[in-house]
Amino acid sequence: MGxxxxxxxxxxxxxxxxxxxxxxxxxxxxxxxxxKAIAQRDVELAAEVVKGDKKLDEMEMEIEEAAIRTLALRxxxxxxxxxxxxxxxxxxxxxxxxxxxxxxxxxxxxxSQHRPLLVVAPVVRMGRQVLGQLxxxxxxxxxxxxxxxxxxxxxxxxVDVTYNSLFREILTYMMEDPRTIGVCSQLMxxxxxxxxxxxxxxxxxxxxYYIVEGEQLGDDRPKGDxxxxxxxxxxxx
Amino acid sequence: MTVAEDLGGDAPAETGAVARIPxxxxxxxxxxxxxxxxxxxxxxxxxxxxxxxxDILDNTVTAFIGPSGCGKSTFLRCLNRMNDTIDICRVTGxxxxxxxxxxxxxxxxxxxxARVGMVFQKPNPFPKSIYDNxxxxxxxxxxxxxxxxxxxxxxxxxxxxxxxGEVSDRLDQPGTGLSGGQQQRLCxxxxxxxxxxxxxxxxxxxxxxxIATARVExxxxxxxxxxxxxIVTHSMQQAARVSQKTAFFxxxxxxxxDDTTKIxxxxxxxxxxxxxxxxxx
Ligand SMILES: Nc1ncnc2c1ncn2[C@@H]1O[C@H](COP(=O)(O)OP(=O)(O)OP(=O)(O)O)[C@@H](O)[C@H]1O
Ligand SMILES: [Mg+2]
Numbered sequence: 001m002g003x004x005x006x007x008x009x010x011x012x013x014x015x016x017x018x019x020x021x022x023x024x025x026x027x028x029x030x031x032x033x034x035x036k037a038i039a040q041r042d043v044e045l046a047a048e049v050v051k052g053d054k055k056l057d058e059m060e061m062e063i064e065e066a067a068i069r070t071l072a073l074r075x076x077x078x079x080x081x082x083x084x085x086x087x088x089x090x091x092x093x094x095x096x097x098x099x100x101x102x103x104x105x106x107x108x109x110x111x112s113q114h115r116p117l118l119v120v121a122p123v124v125r126m127g128r129q130v131l132g133q134l135x136x137x138x139x140x141x142x143x144x145x146x147x148x149x150x151x152x153x154x155x156x157x158x159v160d161v162t163y164n165s166l167f168r169e170i171l172t173y174m175m176e177d178p179r180t181i182g183v184c185s186q187l188m189x190x191x192x193x194x195x196x197x198x199x200x201x202x203x204x205x206x207x208x209y210y211i212v213e214g215e216q217l218g219d220d221r222p223k224g225d226x227x228x229x230x231x232x233x234x235x236x237x
Numbered sequence: 238m239t240v241a242e243d244l245g246g247d248a249p250a251e252t253g254a255v256a257r258i259p260x261x262x263x264x265x266x267x268x269x270x271x272x273x274x275x276x277x278x279x280x281x282x283x284x285x286x287x288x289x290x291x292d293i294l295d296n297t298v299t300a301f302i303g304p305s306g307c308g309k310s311t312f313l314r315c316l317n318r319m320n321d322t323i324d325i326c327r328v329t330g331x332x333x334x335x336x337x338x339x340x341x342x343x344x345x346x347x348x349x350x351a352r353v354g355m356v357f358q359k360p361n362p363f364p365k366s367i368y369d370n371x372x373x374x375x376x377x378x379x380x381x382x383x384x385x386x387x388x389x390x391x392x393x394x395x396x397x398x399x400x401x402g403e404v405s406d407r408l409d410q411p412g413t414g415l416s417g418g419q420q421q422r423l424c425x426x427x428x429x430x431x432x433x434x435x436x437x438x439x440x441x442x443x444x445x446x447x448i449a450t451a452r453v454e455x456x457x458x459x460x461x462x463x464x465x466x467x468i469v470t471h472s473m474q475q476a477a478r479v480s481q482k483t484a485f486f487x488x489x490x491x492x493x494x495d496d497t498t499k500i501x502x503x504x505x506x507x508x509x510x511x512x513x514x515x516x517x518x
Contacts, residue, residue: 006515078514214503
């Protein structure tokens with residue numbers, strides 16, 4: 001598509017997209033560090049993740065301001081409008097992904113007070129799968145690559161399948177060794193948060209599709225029907 | 238469909254009530270007011286409008302948008318035969334109002350223009366008093382019985398064009414002595430004084446301040462209850478705000494015609510997209 005006649009409009013939209021790319025990179029890093037923190041029972045790294053989340057909150061606000069300014073001053077329409085609105089929504093999605101990563105990192109504290117547990121490894125593996133989905137969908141978003149976005153979107157079902165089998169695995173572990181019930185319920189909660197990050201990634205895929213095609217991706221996405229365990233609820237902040 | 242089905246069959250009463258809603262909305266669904274088929278317009282050798290097909294719906298605001306010189310005014314003028322007054326202009330194709338050919342030899346262009354009113358791109362008050370400018374149409378078409386009725390039509394028309402407050406104490410002064418924006422509102426008052434069925438407005442707000450513009454937009458909204466309105470505008474925001482249908486013209490072609498929301502969120506044609514988003518094509 002050609003450039004705008006008013007070149008400042010192009011700079012505004014480019015700035016928004018640059019900020020989203022930057023914020024996406026940071027969200028990936030946060031998730032990656034959170035996973036490392038629980039894998040290595042690294043309390044310090046976990047604390048860094050918690051601290052780093054503030055940066056994501058700030059970036060969300062910056063993007064929101066920039067998007068609102070663009071809406072007010074440029075009155076974007078058509079693809080420009082979709083670009084701007086999607087930036088708003090993706091920024092708030094990334095902020096939520098950040099919150100979930102922060103909660104995941106916090107579990108490192110509890111893990112560090114226990115002997116190492118075998119069941120942590122499959123949780124981290126699920127985390128890598130979700131991280132892969134997130135990086136791919138952010139690439140798709142940045143390059144406006146709908147086929148890639150749709151492929152990520154379809155693959156979320158695999159995350160759901162992993163989640164369900166992991167849920168059973170953790171449950172079995174708890175039953176075999178009741179002393180691990182407390183810590184394992186925390187791991188279930190990590191798994192649940194990862195599953196949610198997967199869902200947020202599919203939302204970013206939907207936004208990518210929306211920007212490019214001007215239509216919603218529809219809701220016939222294959223779903224794995226993740227187990228909604230009462231135990232896997234939000235941990236207080 | 239049986240009567241029982243029509244009333245929602247043996248479904249509970251509430252469902253029956255809901256089932257009647259679609260027929261109510263079907264009744265109010267806009268009908269075709271004007272149509273153009275294979276319309277071409279030439280100014281001598283200049284082919285200004287090329288094979289345009291379009292429907293103008295009743296109780297609907299249709300916006301014509303497009304770059305300067307693409308033929309919006311030319312096409313608008315076809316709809317009430319205003320092009321007849323231009324010697325070198327030749328219009329071909331079929332244009333109808335309520336299903337009847339408006340270029341038929343039997344049609345009196347003056348009568349047609351009472352039904353299809355027009356507000357021009359440049360304000361053009363007659364060199365007469367403000368009062369006479371507005372009273373002109375109702376008088377020649379015999380729409381009023383006495384002076385009191387005429388006074389009433391003049392006042393109402395000026396009020397609706399949001400000019401009354403500024404001119405009520407000097408109705409006898411020449412319309413040409415008003416400011417540009419006031420003249421434009423005077424022309425709007427003149428156009429609505431004959432209660433036309435279709436109102437054609439060629440950039441009616443280009444000389445108006447934001448308040449007067451908002452009032453004209455409110456008037457358009459109000460008129461839409463009873464009339465069909467076609468507005469040419471260079472303001473994308475205005476087109477988006479006031480119209481339900483939008484037609485995009487480019488180099489004499491009608492490139493895209495669709496619901497206004499569709500045009501401004503997800504236009505089909507790249508030329509429309511480039512134009513409304515302000516891009517270099
Ligand atoms: N009276 C006329 N005599 C000869 N050519 C004309 C006349 N009016 C318009 N044209 C030509 O017809 C073409 C379309 O002009 P028109 O005025 O319909 O454009 P427009 O879309 O209304 O532009 P604008 O947005 O600038 O008002 C132009 O090439 C113009 O030069
Ligand atoms: Mg014009």
